[in-house]
Amino acid sequence: MIPAAAVLIALLCAAASARRLWFATNATYLHPDEVLSAIGDAGREGAVARLREAVKDEARAEWEHALLEALDAKDAAARTPLVNEQLRELDYRFKRWARVPRVCASIATSSGFLLATLVMRKGLAEADLSGETAEALVRGLVGDALTVAAFGLAGTAFCIAVMAQAKRVVKARTEAADRLVELLEGA
Numbered sequence: 001m002i003p004a005a006a007v008l009i010a011l012l013c014a015a016a017s018a019r020r021l022w023f024a025t026n027a028t029y030l031h032p033d034e035v036l037s038a039i040g041d042a043g044r045e046g047a048v049a050r051l052r053e054a055v056k057d058e059a060r061a062e063w064e065h066a067l068l069e070a071l072d073a074k075d076a077a078a079r080t081p082l083v084n085e086q087l088r089e090l091d092y093r094f095k096r097w098a099r100v101p102r103v104c105a106s107i108a109t110s111s112g113f114l115l116a117t118l119v120m121r122k123g124l125a126e127a128d129l130s131g132e133t134a135e136a137l138v139r140g141l142v143g144d145a146l147t148v149a150a151f152g153l154a155g156t157a158f159c160i161a162v163m164a165q166a167k168r169v170v171k172a173r174t175e176a177a178d179r180l181v182e183l184l185e186g187a
Helices: 002-025 032-039 043-055 062-071 076-095 100-126 131-185
Strands: none
Touching: 002 100, 002 131, 032 043, 032 131, 043 062, 043 131, 062 076, 062 131, 076 131, 100 131
């Protein structure tokens, strides 16, 4: 029962961390680098037109539609705050669930060690410690405890890897989004 609990906790932590990575990679419908490549050297009006064409019938392109609306503001004084609002929205989308992998790594580690301790406690409480029986029991017991702790550590390792990958993705996409907005705002 205890090993199953360790596996379940590790899997739940891994799933929550994977969800964070999904949020980081799907913050926008279009990857900003792909948009920049597609736009090429079209100039501001051509760039806006190409972006508008790419997202015109796509309901999932919420952020792109809002950015285009902000760029289309008639008043130049209103355009800057509207574009900045969209950049803040993008930043929020990139940071969604950002702390989850770290928390999950902590939960997976702590629960792994806690459950390993419970295995040891249960085994030692039920043991008749005499002679070779004691040695065999303790070896088996320690092996079981280490197995349970290993599940927790495996969950931790996955969560840490996801956290690192999400950071890299967010950094790259934030930089690309900034370049995209600069291009679209440029004269």
